[in-house]
Amino acid sequence: MPRLTALLGYTVAALTTAATLVTPFLLFNLFGGMLVRTGIRVDPAYGGGDSVRVVPRDGYRIVVHRAYLPVAPLPSVGPYVQIAWAPASALPAHVEDEVDLDGDGRPDLWAAFDVPRDPAARLVADVRALGNEVRPPRRVSRQDLATLIARVNDRVVLRVPLTRQAAARERGRR
Numbered sequence: 001m002p003r004l005t006a007l008l009g010y011t012v013a014a015l016t017t018a019a020t021l022v023t024p025f026l027l028f029n030l031f032g033g034m035l036v037r038t039g040i041r042v043d044p045a046y047g048g049g050d051s052v053r054v055v056p057r058d059g060y061r062i063v064v065h066r067a068y069l070p071v072a073p074l075p076s077v078g079p080y081v082q083i084a085w086a087p088a089s090a091l092p093a094h095v096e097d098e099v100d101l102d103g104d105g106r107p108d109l110w111a112a113f114d115v116p117r118d119p120a121a122r123l124v125a126d127v128r129a130l131g132n133e134v135r136p137p138r139r140v141s142r143q144d145l146a147t148l149i150a151r152v153n154d155r156v157v158l159r160v161p162l163t164r165q166a167a168a169r170e171r172g173r174r
Contacts, residue, residue: 044066044068045068045070045077048065048068048082048159049065049066049067049068050065051063051064051065051084052064052065052103053100053103055099055100057097059091059092060085060087060090061086062084062085062099063084063086063155064081064082064099064100065081065083067079067080067162067166067167067170068080068081068082069170069171076145077144077145077146078146079146079161079162079167079170080145080146080159080160081101081133081134081160081162082157082158082159083101083158083159083160084152084156084158085097085155085156085158086156087154087155088119088151088155091115091156092115093114093115094112094114094115095112095113095115096110097110097111097112098130101133102133102166107130108130108133109128109129109131109133109134109136110127110128111125111127111158112125112127113125113156113158119151123151123156124139124140124141124149125141125149126138127140127158127160133162133166134161134162134163135160135161135162135163137161140158147160147161
């Protein structure tokens with residue numbers, strides 16, 4: 001009898017361990033779907049915000065996102081605008097584009113970067129201001145959340161800090 005009790009105890013322990021390891025994978029879709037239905041959204045500081053304009057180019061498109069404006073009194077991320085080139089697989093080896101951020105028909109920044117075929121390769125962009133909307137660093141890689149270029153899925157995402165004047169204008173529009 002003690003041997004049967006030990007065997008049953010070890011069997012229950014093994015099944016409990018297996019259930020503990022497998023349950024999150026089985027329930028992930030259920031909980032993920034429930035979270036989506038609640039309307040919770042990713043903070044624009046991390047996701048870049050909603051897209052406001054799509055500019056078609058030859059074989060790819062440029063997606064301009066709504067400017068991110070921090071709401072915290074002491075923000076860790078300053079105001080920025082996110083621009084995405086998609087699909088990355090259709091981009092030429094070297095991209096040079098002038099981008100209109102505010103929709104007034106005049107380009108606000110010039111961005112140039114190489115697109116290596118290796119998705120894990122480090123990206124570096126040259127950015128110049130063509131107006132008074134952005135505060136461009138000369139060479140952008142991954143300085144912080146407000147100044148970066150990265151390959152995300154099949155997009156190349158560039159974030160450029162806004163000037164104080166542009167951030168104030170954007171706050172006035174909202």
